[in-house]
Structure formats: structure tokens, C-alpha cells
Amino acid sequence: MSAASLHSRTAGKPSAGIPPTGRGGAPRKARRNRRWMIFSLLPVVLFFVVLSVFPVFNLIGTSLYDVRWSGGDSTYHFIGLENYRQLFSTEVIYWAGLRNTLIFAVCAVTAQMILGFSMALAVKRAGAMGRTLLTGIFLLPIVVPPIVIGSVWRLVLGREFGLANGFLGLFGIPPVDWLGNPDIALASVIFVDVWHWTPFVFILMLAGLEAIDEEVLEAARMDVRSSWQEIRHVIVPMMLPTIVITLMFRIILSFKVFDEVYLLTSGGPGTATEVVNFSIYRVFFNQDRVGYGSAMAVITLFGMTLAIIVGRGLLVRKRKNDERKLEQ
Amino acid sequence: MAQVTLRDVRKSYGKTEVIPPLNLEIQSGELIALVGPSGSGKSTLLRVIAGLGDINGGTITVDGTDVTENDPGERDMAMVFQSYALYPHMTVAENMSFALRMAKVDAAEIARRVAEAVRILALEGLEDRKPGQLSGGQRQRVAMGRAIVRQPAVFLFDEPLSNLDAKLRAKTRLELRQLHDRLGATSIFVTHDQIEAMTMADRIVLLDHGRIQQIGTPQDIYHRPLNRFVAGFIGSPEINMLTQPPALAGDAFAAGQLALPAGAARPKLREAIQAGRSVEIGVRPEHFSVSETPFDGAVPVDIVAVEFTGQDAFVTGGSEIGQLTIRIDLRSDPGLSDRLSKGGNLHAAVMADHWHAFDSESGDCLSNV
Amino acid sequence: MKSRSLGRAVSTLTIWLYAAIILVPMVWVMTNAFKYKIDIITGTVFAPITWSNFEALLFSRQSNFASALANSAIVSGTATIVIIIMATMAAFTMTVMRVPNWVRWSILGWALLFNMLPTLTFVGSWYLMFASADLTGTYFALITTQIVNLLPIALFLMMSFMASLPPELIQAARMDGCAYDQVFWKIAFPLVRGGMIATTALVFIFSWSDFAIALTLSNSDTMTAPVAISTYAQEFEIRYGEMAAATLLTIVPAITLILVGQKFIVRGLLAGAVK
Numbered sequence: 001m002s003a004a005s006l007h008s009r010t011a012g013k014p015s016a017g018i019p020p021t022g023r024g025g026a027p028r029k030a031r032r033n034r035r036w037m038i039f040s041l042l043p044v045v046l047f048f049v050v051l052s053v054f055p056v057f058n059l060i061g062t063s064l065y066d067v068r069w070s071g072g073d074s075t076y077h078f079i080g081l082e083n084y085r086q087l088f089s090t091e092v093i094y095w096a097g098l099r100n101t102l103i104f105a106v107c108a109v110t111a112q113m114i115l116g117f118s119m120a121l122a123v124k125r126a127g128a129m130g131r132t133l134l135t136g137i138f139l140l141p142i143v144v145p146p147i148v149i150g151s152v153w154r155l156v157l158g159r160e161f162g163l164a165n166g167f168l169g170l171f172g173i174p175p176v177d178w179l180g181n182p183d184i185a186l187a188s189v190i191f192v193d194v195w196h197w198t199p200f201v202f203i204l205m206l207a208g209l210e211a212i213d214e215e216v217l218e219a220a221r222m223d224v225r226s227s228w229q230e231i232r233h234v235i236v237p238m239m240l241p242t243i244v245i246t247l248m249f250r251i252i253l254s255f256k257v258f259d260e261v262y263l264l265t266s267g268g269p270g271t272a273t274e275v276v277n278f279s280i281y282r283v284f285f286n287q288d289r290v291g292y293g294s295a296m297a298v299i300t301l302f303g304m305t306l307a308i309i310v311g312r313g314l315l316v317r318k319r320k321n322d323e324r325k326l327e328q
Numbered sequence: 329m330a331q332v333t334l335r336d337v338r339k340s341y342g343k344t345e346v347i348p349p350l351n352l353e354i355q356s357g358e359l360i361a362l363v364g365p366s367g368s369g370k371s372t373l374l375r376v377i378a379g380l381g382d383i384n385g386g387t388i389t390v391d392g393t394d395v396t397e398n399d400p401g402e403r404d405m406a407m408v409f410q411s412y413a414l415y416p417h418m419t420v421a422e423n424m425s426f427a428l429r430m431a432k433v434d435a436a437e438i439a440r441r442v443a444e445a446v447r448i449l450a451l452e453g454l455e456d457r458k459p460g461q462l463s464g465g466q467r468q469r470v471a472m473g474r475a476i477v478r479q480p481a482v483f484l485f486d487e488p489l490s491n492l493d494a495k496l497r498a499k500t501r502l503e504l505r506q507l508h509d510r511l512g513a514t515s516i517f518v519t520h521d522q523i524e525a526m527t528m529a530d531r532i533v534l535l536d537h538g539r540i541q542q543i544g545t546p547q548d549i550y551h552r553p554l555n556r557f558v559a560g561f562i563g564s565p566e567i568n569m570l571t572q573p574p575a576l577a578g579d580a581f582a583a584g585q586l587a588l589p590a591g592a593a594r595p596k597l598r599e600a601i602q603a604g605r606s607v608e609i610g611v612r613p614e615h616f617s618v619s620e621t622p623f624d625g626a627v628p629v630d631i632v633a634v635e636f637t638g639q640d641a642f643v644t645g646g647s648e649i650g651q652l653t654i655r656i657d658l659r660s661d662p663g664l665s666d667r668l669s670k671g672g673n674l675h676a677a678v679m680a681d682h683w684h685a686f687d688s689e690s691g692d693c694l695s696n697v
Numbered sequence: 698m699k700s701r702s703l704g705r706a707v708s709t710l711t712i713w714l715y716a717a718i719i720l721v722p723m724v725w726v727m728t729n730a731f732k733y734k735i736d737i738i739t740g741t742v743f744a745p746i747t748w749s750n751f752e753a754l755l756f757s758r759q760s761n762f763a764s765a766l767a768n769s770a771i772v773s774g775t776a777t778i779v780i781i782i783m784a785t786m787a788a789f790t791m792t793v794m795r796v797p798n799w800v801r802w803s804i805l806g807w808a809l810l811f812n813m814l815p816t817l818t819f820v821g822s823w824y825l826m827f828a829s830a831d832l833t834g835t836y837f838a839l840i841t842t843q844i845v846n847l848l849p850i851a852l853f854l855m856m857s858f859m860a861s862l863p864p865e866l867i868q869a870a871r872m873d874g875c876a877y878d879q880v881f882w883k884i885a886f887p888l889v890r891g892g893m894i895a896t897t898a899l900v901f902i903f904s905w906s907d908f909a910i911a912l913t914l915s916n917s918d919t920m921t922a923p924v925a926i927s928t929y930a931q932e933f934e935i936r937y938g939e940m941a942a943a944t945l946l947t948i949v950p951a952i953t954l955i956l957v958g959q960k961f962i963v964r965g966l967l968a969g970a971v972k
Contacts, residue, residue, distance in 0.1 A: 029399040029876050036878040037794055040786035044848060045804065047783070051845035052811050055822035062825065119715060122708030136955050137716045139962055140723065143951040145906035147923040148944050151930055155729070155937065156722045161738050163725050199719065200966070207967050256815045259908040259923075263930050277817040277909075284821040285913060297818040308813055380868050382795070401874030413869035417887045426883075427873035474873075 056301065063294035074290070083295035094296055097267070097274040100186060104275065105254040108193040113247060115194070116201030117239075121231065124209045138199035146196070150263030153192045154179070157264075179265050182272040189264055189273050193257065201246060208242035209235070244318075248311055255304060276300055330391045330404070330481035330514050331356045332377065337386035339376055339538075346372050347538040349386065354516065356391075359508050361529035362518045365561065369538035370518045371486060377516065378484050379403050390481060401430070406475035407484040410491065412467045414459035414474075421446075421455040424473045438477075445473040448507070465496050472504075476511065483508075485517030489524060501528055522562050526550070534558055556691040559610050559684055565642060567684075570609040571650035574685060576601050581685075583609050584649045587625030589680040590695075597685045597694040606688035613642065613655040615682035619675050620667070626677035629654070634668050641665040643674060652676065729941035737937045750938035754946075761917070762943055765925035769947075771836060772911070772921060773904040776843035780851045780904075781897050783844075785889070788855035789881050793867050804852075812849035816909045824913055834916030842910050851900050857968040858892025859885065895965035898958050905950055922947045 063083050065076040087094065141149065156163045157178035165175040178188045212235070220234040236243075258277040261267065267274040267282070280300065284293030332354040339347040346369050354360050362370040375381045377388060379400035387396045395403045406427070414423050421442055428438045446452055449469040459467055468488065475483055488504070489497045505528050508515050519525050525532050526546040534541045534549060534557075541561075542554045553559035559567050572584040576598065581588035588609065600607055622628065629645040629652055641664070643654045654676055658665055668674060685695040729737050730751070736744035754762045791801060827838040862885060870880045911921040920928075926947060929940040954962060 029402060030397070032876045032878065033399075033794070036876065036881070037790055037796065039878075040790040040881075041796070041800070041804070043783045044787040044852065047841075047845045047848060048804070048807055048811070051823070051841060052819065053807065055819050055826065058822045058825065059818070062822070115715075119712055123712055132959065134712065134716055135963065136959055137719055139955050139959065140951070141719060142966070143902045143906075143955060143962065144723075144948045145908070145923050145951070147906070147908045147926055148947055151926055151940060151944050152722050152726045154930060155726050155941070161937070163722060195718070198715075203963065203966060252813045256817075258815070258817055262908070262912075263927055277815050280817050280821065281909075281913075284824070290821065290825065293821050297821055301814055301818050304814055305810060308810060375868075378868075378872060380871060399874075399876070400868070400871040401876075405872065407869070407872045409865045409869055411863060411865050413863065413865035415866065415869070415884060426870075430874040430879065474869075478873075 059294045059297050059301070062291055063298050065291045067290040069288050069290075079291070083292045084299075086292065087295050087299065093271055093274055094276065094279045096271040097276045097279045100271070100273060101255060101257070101275045103186065104190055104193070104257065105251050108190045108197070108254055109247065109250045111190075111194045112198045112201045112250060113243070115198045117205050117243070119198075119202050120205035120209055121235070123206060135203075138202060140199075141196050142200050142203075146259035147263060149192065149196055150260040153195075153260070154264055157188060180269055182269045185265055185269060185272040189261060192260055192264065193254070196260070197250065201250065204242065204246050205239070208239050212238055244315065248315065252304075252308060252311075332482055332514060332516070333389045334377070335387045335389070337373075337376060337388065338384045339372060339381065340384055345538065347376070350538070350540060352533065352540065352543070354514060356514055357512050359505070359515045359528060359530045360517070361525035361532045362516065362535060363520070363522060363525045363532055363561075364535035364541075366520060367537075368535040370520075370535050372538075373535065374407075374484055374486055374516060374518045377482075378405055378407055401427075404481040405484055406478045406480040406482075407486065408471045408475050408488045410487040412459075412471040412491070414467060414470055416459055419456050419458055420451060420462070420470050420473075423459065423470055424477050427474070427478050441477040441479070442473075445477045448476070449473050464492055465500070468492060468500065472507070476507075479513075481513060483511075483513055483515040483517075485515065487519055488517060490519070490521070497524075504528065522564065526562070534561060536561075552693075552696050553684060554693055554696075556608070556610070556686040556693075559686070559693070563612050565613050565653045565655075567610045567612050568650070568652050570611070572609075572648065574601060574607055574609050582625075584627065585625075586627045586649050586676075586678060588678055588683050589625070591681050594685075594695055600685075600687065600694050607694060608686045608688050610684045610686060611652075611678050612682070613653045615679045616652075616654045616676040617679055618643075618654060618656055618677075622675050623677065626675040629674045629676050631668055631670055631672050631674060633670060634665060636665050641668070643668060645674065647676075726941050727945050729937060730945045732938060734936075734938055737941075750942040751946075754939045754942045760939070761920070762922070762925050762946070764918075765920050765922045766946060768836075768915070768919050769905060769921040769923075772839045772843060772919075773901055773907075775836075776840050776847070776904050777897060777901045779840070779844050780847055780900050781893060784848060784851035784855045784896065785886070785893060786881065788852055788859045789885050790877070791852075792856050792859040793862075793880070793885070794877055808849035808852055812853075816846060820909055820913045823910075827914060833914055834919055836919060838914045839911060839919060839921075842914060843904050843907060846907070846910065847900050847903055850903070851896055854896045854899065854965055854968050855889070855892065858889045858896070861892075862888055891961075891964075892968075894958070895961040895968070898954050898961050899965040902951055902954060902962075 064078060064080060066079045066082070068075050068077075155161075159165065159175060159177050159180060162178070164178060168174075168176065176184070179185055216238070217230075217234070220230055224230045224234065255276070257275055258281070261273060261275055261278055262281075265273040267278045276296075280293055280296045283289050283296060287293075332352075334350060334352040336349045336351065337347060338345070338349050350373070362373060364370045372381065376383050379395070379398060383396070387394055389395065390403065390405075415426065418426065424442050424445055425438045428441065442455075446455060449472060451466065451469055451473060454462065454466060454470075459470065462470065468491070471488070485504075489500055492500060501524060508528075517528070526549075529546060531543060531545055532549050533543050536557055542549055542558045544552070549558060549562050553562065556569075560569075570583050570586075572586070574581050574583045574588060574597070581590060581594070581597070581601075597607065619626065627647045627649055629643070629647045631643055631645040632651075633644045635642040635644075639658060641656045641658055643656055645652060645654075654674070656664060656668075683695065684693055686693055731746045731748070732741070732744045733747055733749065754760050756763075787804075790796060791804070823838070823842050824833060827833045827835075832838045866884060866888075867880055870884045875883060906923065907921075908923045908927070911924045912927070915921060915924060922943070926940065926943050929936060929943060
């Protein structure tokens with residue numbers, strides 16, 4: 001440092017640092033910060049309140065009415081809990097849809113997890129050539145509109161000119177009605193969902209694997225006798241948080257399924273591939289039974305909210321237990 | 329230049345109190361070090377002074393003006409951060425001038441101040457670089473520059489040297505002190521490194537669990553620790569706490585065979601011993617006189633380890649008054665460390681008045697009066 | 698060593714096999730877009746190339762696909778811009794400022810829950826709301842519902858990017874005299890640009906992909922590309938060639954983003970899934 005004087009301040013005045021913002025302007029700036037906080041949060045809050053909180057109440061309200069459409073005008077007749085009574089007594093399709101949705105969620109997600117995790121392990125342990133290209137291909141199903149996926153598979157699984165039956169035909173196997181046969185339609189839909197979402201699980205799992213400290217894995221490799229032991233006793237326990245969260249995430253999101261089913265089977269044949277979302281859609285928009293559809297939506301909303309809260313509670317409790325074990 | 333006063337300042341996170349009511353007066357132009365182990369609240373205290381963290385009570389005044397409610401940018405304080413916190417998207421010159429631009433200082437004045445800071449900090453030619461293209465030492469100087477162009481009343485430093493390597497740190501320590509002397513502004517810096525605090529500060533504030541343990545010059549803190557915590561924290565290697573309690577032999581103090589020569593009466597300690605209270609003796613490693621043969625007032629030490637560091641050697645060994653670490657000056661007898669070895673022994677006595685007595689329960693020092 | 702390189706070969710093979718399973722159906726459909734109907738039906742692999750499907754789709758009088766594409770661009774583009782602006786500002790405030798706890802937790806809690814609930818359960822209510830205001834079928838209805846639908850994801854993504862800013866940088870700016878709006882514009886905004894690009898890419902893709910909202914709230918004038926595709930599939934006699942061509946055109950934005958911004962998409966997916 002060379003000799004110099006930065007001391008060229010006005011003598012006498014103790015701090016000539018930055019003139020305009022001396023001391024004592026506090027309230028002005030505090031007000032400005034508060035204004036910014038409101039300005040930045042208000043739009044988000046407004047959108048949430050008007051278009052997501054209010055609709056819940058709107059649905060609850062509507063579900064207490066019998067709504068009739070006649071030429072663009074609607075008339076509301078208050079019927080109390082009649083819609084709910086009907087839903088819990090005479091309704092068949094909705095409950096079949098719920099059963100299918102559950103089967104769909106459990107089967108599809110299990111398959112996605114197993115496939116995604118094993119592929120991630122394979123890539124992590126052995127490395128694979130052409131990683132960028134691979135990632136690109138794996139991203140494809142994630143970023144392509146679900147309706148396109150439905151459309152592609154509708155064409156592939158089509159009975160007459162589909163690729164799948166064409167392929168089977170090469171081996172002399174007679175064509176299968178993938179989407180029209182009630183016994184296999186749900187399996188086909190599940191297959192498409194597995195195809196759709198396994199790459200997503202794979203990418204998450206690979207990232208989780210690569211976040212594991214390499215030195216821990218090297219240390220483990222000194223201690224284990226087989227790859228199986230390494231996977232079973234080292235990798236899976238370390239990955240467990242990622243696995244559990246991905247699992248929950250996927251199960252909940254699989255309740256959102258609608259687009260592919262709409263295009264592939266529209267819930268048919270019969271109720272073979274009916275899902276909850278489709279029941280609500282049909283009652284609301286095709287049958288114009290707005291009050292009844294609202295009741296379905298309300299039950300679905302509260303059921304799912306309950307499931308999410310319970311699921312999260314279990315997750316939190318498990319985490320707390322683990323921490324307690326660590327402390328002991 | 330400004331006097332900074334903290335009165336009954338409190339801070340807690342939820343139910344945990346990080347800083348119990350605390351009072352502190354910092355004189356104008358002083359260089360103050362806030363020192364303490366990690367978790368002692370020293371960084372929190374610095375941020376409280378800066379206005380970066382809300383407080384739960386008390387007032388902070390600068391030159392008599394209450395700034396407690398002021399925004400961090402309106403306290404006339406500048407801060408150098410541990411990570412330097414340079415804006416990665418701005419050049420060196422833009423980093424330095426940012427505060428002035430925010431305050432709408434006119435361009436000519438900004439240019440003048442930046443040029444001056446650049447010259448003082450020897451950053452010529454780097455004005456248009458981004459922080460990512462600078463070395464660690466250069467980044468540290470830019471962070472300093474960002475503070476000095478503002479010509480603030482108070483400088484705050486949060487571990488400003490901890491990200492530098494050992495050599496550069498020693499050099500920068502000196503430069504920082506010279507810079508402080510030249511600017512004459514009040515400076516408060518946080519460090520966990522006692523050497524840094526001892527060498528740079530006019531006064532040291534030693535904190536533990538948010539409480540001030542002692543405020544004083546480096547000499548005060550080192551020679552006249554107010555309690556066991558201060559004595560233990562300052563000094564490396566750490567002060568020896570004897571397992572043998574002191575006793576009175578007529579007018580003189582002793583711990584077992586070890587004489588504790590005192591030039592003054594030490595009435596407080598005398599009283600405590602006579603009342604049968606539990607007392608501990610502390611002796612710094614450098615305050616022993618040693619000999620290879622027994623002498624009066626000395627205890628034999630069975631050597632466990634000898635660490636040679638150049639001018640000194642540290643001898644660790646067991647004795648009847650507990651395990652001792654002793655610093656031996658090798659200048660008068662360079663061959664001594666070779667003759668001492670594990671399994672051998674050494675005789676050590678305490679230099680007159682270079683020992684401390686602490687109440688075992690409260691930890692308060694009993695030997696200062 | 699030998700078993701190791703064998704394992705390597707096997708896993709490389711497996712992973713490429715899966716890549717092929719992903720690619721083959723899509724490529725097969727895409728190639729159909731360039732074939733005459735007769736070649737599609739007979740399953741000819743190397744058929745003569747034709748643009749007739751695209752011509753029929755884009756320029757024929759019966760087809761409104763060109764306007765569907767334009768509608769998709771208008772709705773997704775506008776919604777994405779509004780979402781990014783709102784989410785970036787709110788995420789900054791939620792991460793950096795001391796927002797009262799009840800505000801923070803009601804926003805985050807609702808965003809989390811709303812994001813997991815099926816869109817279809819809300820669509821009915823939206824329809825009723827917009828119908829009573831005589832706004833169904835308008836861009837306004839489509840865009841505002843798209844915004845609320847994707848706002849949670851964008852908010853979480855931007856919060857994770859904002860959280861990666863070093864807190865000392867914000868404090869330094871505060872010391873330098875910035876109010877929080879200035880910290881946002883001068884420090885945070887320039888530094889999270891990468892995160893904003895990732896979020897924009899993802900939000901645009903999701904918005905472009907939306908089907909449930911557009912299906913129920915659009916009319917024949919404001920119909921988006923996914924809805925148009927679904928109508929082709931529902932016709933009595935499926936026009937395979939045109940449907941394939943429409944599918945191909947609809948995934949152009951997705952393909953472009955994979956080619957140009959693969960890194961950003963992966964970053965966004967990972968950041969979003971950590972929650």
C-alpha cells in the first residue's frame with residue numbers, strides 16, 4: 001500500500017461519508033421495504049385466492065344444488081346433501097374409477113421406481129456412452145405434451161394399423177386389441193404411463209446417486225463382498241430419502257392422470273380404464289350435472305388433501321424417528 | 329470517526345437467547361476485536377451493530393444518535409465480509425462505487441474516491457476485471473476498497489482474513505492495522521483467531537455464549553484475565569490448570585511442592601483459601617523457569633513429549649500437580665531440546681507473579697488483587 | 698476386470714435399449730406424417746415422402762390447426778411471462794426478506810397442496826366462474842387459469858434458485874444502502890438469470906402441454922394445439938397422416954428446447970423435485 005491520505009474529509013464534520021443518506025432516514029426506508037414486500041407478494045396471493053381458494057368454496061356451494069342448464073341459462077335448486085347421498089349410494093362409475101386410479105398409481109409407480117432406479121444404478125456404476133444424447137432422449141417423454149403421448153400410443157396400439165400388432169405379426173402372432181379388450185386395457189394404460197414417467201424417475205435417481213459422496217462409496221467397496229451387498233446395505237439406505245420423496249411425489253401426481261386416458265380409451269371399454277378425473281369431467285361437461293360433479297370434485301379434493309397430509313405426517317414422523325435413532 | 333454505544337442490546341432466535349442484555353462502549357477511532365469461540369455470538373453481535381439482524385431490545389447509538397431503527401445502509405457503517413461478498417456481475421470499479429452510486433454521489437466524486445482507493449490498495453490495472461478473475465488476496469483488497477470509498481464513520485470486519493493463506497494473512501494483518509491508523513475511523517472486527525485479535529486490536533472484547541467475559545487491551549487480557557474462561561481462551565498452547573489446589577505456607581502460597589511466589593499480599597485469594605473454598609491455579613506454558621537439576625520451589629516433571637518449533641520447544645509431562653505443558657526458550661541453550669527426551673525429567677518452577685488463581689465454582693479470578 | 702467390462706457392456710446395452718423403446722414409437726408416428734394414407738395403412742417403412750398431410754393440416758379450409766398453434770403460442774407465451782415475473786419477485790421476497798410467518802406458510806402450504814391436487818377438480822369451478830362472467834372461451838380465461846395452475850411450480854423453482862444466492866451478498870447490498878427492491882433489481886435479478894431461464898423453459902413446456910384447462914375453457918376460436926389433436930383422434934374415421942403431422946408440429950417447441958437448453962431443463966427438473 002502506498003502512502004496516501006484518504007483523509008481529505010471536511011474537517012470538523014465527524015462523518016462526511018455519504019452525504020445524502022446520513023443517519024436518521026430509517027422510517028422512509030422501512031416503509032419502502034414494506035411496500036416492496038406487499039407489491040411482490042400481492043399478485044401471487046391474489047391469483048391464489050381468486051382462482052384456487054375461492055373455487056374450493058364455489059365447488060362446495062354448488063355441490064349443494066341441483067343445477068339445470070337450459071339454453072345457456074342455469075337454474076339452481078337447493079337440495080342440501082342430496083348429491084352426496086347419491087354419490088355414496090347409487091354411484092358406480094366414480095368408485096370404479098377410484099379403484100382403477102389406485103391400481104394405476106400403485107402399479108405404474110412401482111414399475112417406474114424399480115426400472116428407473118436400476119437403470120440409474122447401471123449408468124452410475126458402469127457409465128454409458130453418449131450421455132448428452134441419452135439425456136436428450138430421456139427428456140423427450142417428460143417435455144412432450146401428454147396429449148401427444150396419448151396420440152402416439154393410440155396409433156402404436158391401434159388394432160388394425162398399429163406398430164405393436166405389426167411387430168407381433170412378424171412372429172405370426174394374431175393382432176391384440178390392446179385398448180379395446182376390457183381385460184388388458186388398464187394394463188395398456190399403465191404400460192404407457194410407465195413408458196412416460198420412468199425417464200423422470202431415472203433422472204432424479206441418477207442425480208441422487210451422483211450426490212452420494214464418492215469417498216463413502218470407495219470406503220464401502222473396501223468393506224463389501226458383492227455388488228448386491230453394496231446396493232442393499234450402502235446405496236439403498238443412503239438413497240432412501242430420495243426414493244421415498246420421489247415415490248410420494250409420483251403417487252400423488254399419478255392421481256392427476258387425465259390427458260392420456262382421454263385419448264387412449266376415454267375410460268372404456270365399460271369402466272375398465274375409468275379414472276376419477278375422467279368421471280368428474282364426464283359428469284360436469286358431458287352430462288351437465290354440475291352440482292353432482294361439484295360433489296365429486298369436493299370429495300376428491302378432500303380425500304386427496306387428507307391423503308397428502310397423512311402422507312406428509314408419516315414422512316415427517318419417520319424422519320424424526322430416524323433422527324432420534326441417530327442421537328441414541 | 330464515531331463513538332458506538334450498545335445499551336442493553338438483546339437478541340434471541342425464538343426461545344434461545346443468543347445475546348443476553350449487553351452493554352458496550354466503543355471509543356472513537358478505536359480498533360476493537362470481538363473474539364470468542366464459535367457460537368459465542370460474535371458474528372451475531374457484529375450484524376446487530378450493522379443492522380443486518382433485528383434486535384429484541386436495547387439501543388445502539390453512534391455519536392449519540394440512536395440508529396437502532398435505521399436501515400443497514402443508513403448507519404454510516406461499511407462492512408467487509410468473510411466471504412468478501414463481492415458482486416460477481418460487477419467489475420472491481422463497479423463493486424467499489426456501488427454504495428456511492430446508490431447514494432447518488434456525483435460521478436466525479438465517485439471516480440476520485442475509487443481511484444484513490446485503488447491506489448491505496450494497489451489494485452491498479454484491475455478496475456475492469458470481474459471478481460471471478462481475481463486472486464484471493466486481490467478479492468480481499470477489493471472488499472476493503474468497497475468499504476473505504478464510502479468513508480464511513482464505522483468499519484465492520486467479519487473475519488476479514490480467514491479466507492487468506494497463512495503467509496498472506498500475516499502481511500494483510502499489518503496492512504489492515506496501518507490502514508486503520510491512517511483512516512482513523514472506528515473499526516470493529518470479528519475473529520476467532522486470538523493472534524489476529526492480540527496483534528491488531530486496541531481493545532479486545534472476549535465473548536462466550538453472548539456474554540462479555542472481559543474487555544481490555546491485549547495486555548490486560550493476557551496478563552490479567554478476569555476469569556478462567558478468558559485465561560483458557562487466550563494463549564497458545566493453552567494455560568495449565570493445576571489439579572493440585574493451592575495452600576498457604578505461612579505467608580507464602582504453594583501448590584504441593586510448587587511455590588507460587590507473589591510480590592503482593594493477594595488478600596482475596598488468602599481469604600478464599602482460609603475459608604476452605606475450592607480454588608484452581610493456572611500457569612501459562614511460558615511462565616515456568618526450568619532446570620535439569622532440582623531446585624527450590626520446583627516440581628519434577630516426567631517428560632512425555634518434546635515438540636521442537638525452532639526458537640522454542642514445548643515439553644509436555646506429568647507431575648504431582650497435574651499434567652504440564654512448558655515452553656522452553658532455546659536461545660540461551662540451543663542444545664537443551666536434544667538433551668530432553670521422553671522418559672527423562674525436568675524441574676520446573678513458576679516465575680514470580682506469573683500465575684493465576686480462580687474460584688472453581690464461579691471461575692472468577694482471585695489473584696488480580 | 699473381465700466381469701466389470703462385461704457389466705459395463707450389459708448396462709450400456711440396457712440403457713440404449715430403453716432409449717430405443719422411447720424413441721421408436723415417436724419416430725414411427727413422426728414418419729407417418731410424411732406418408733400417404735395408403736402407405737400408413739399397409740405399414741410400408743420406406744414409403745415415398747409427401748408434404749400433403751402438412752398442407753391439409755395447415756392450409757386446408759376444414760382445418761383450423763394453424764390457428765390452434767397460434768392460440769397455443771399466445772396463451773403459453775403470455776402465461777409464462779406473467780408467471781416468471783410474479784414468481785421471481787415473490788420468490789425473492791419469500792427467501793430473502795423476513796416475511797411474517799403466517800403469510801409465508803399460508804402461501805407455501807397452499808401452493809404445495811394446490812400443486813398436488815388434480816387440475817380436473819378445479820376446472821369445473823373455473824368454468825362456472827368464467828361462464829357467469831361470460832368469459833368462457835376467451836384468451837383471458839385460458840391465460841389466467843394457466844397462470845394459477847403453474848404458479849406453484851414456478852414459485853418453488855425460483856425459491857430454490859434464490860436460496861442459492863449467498864446471503865452475505867444480500868447483506869453487502871443492504872450495507873451499501875439498497876432497499877429490498879433495489880437489492881432485487883441490482884443484485885438478485887442479474888444473478889438468478891440462469892435459474893429464470895430454466896424456470897421459463899419448464900413453465901412454457903408445461904403450459905404448452907396443458908390439455909385439461911384448454912379442453913374445458915376454450916371454444917373453437919381459441920382452441921389450442923393439444924385440444925385440436927384430441928379432436929382428430931375422436932373423429933369417426935381417424936386421419937392418421939394429419940394426426941401425425943399435428944403431433945409432430947406440436948412437439949417442435951419441446952424438441953427445440955431439448956436441443957438448445959437441455960442443461961436448463963435438467964436443472965429445472967432437479968430443482969423442482971428436491972421439494
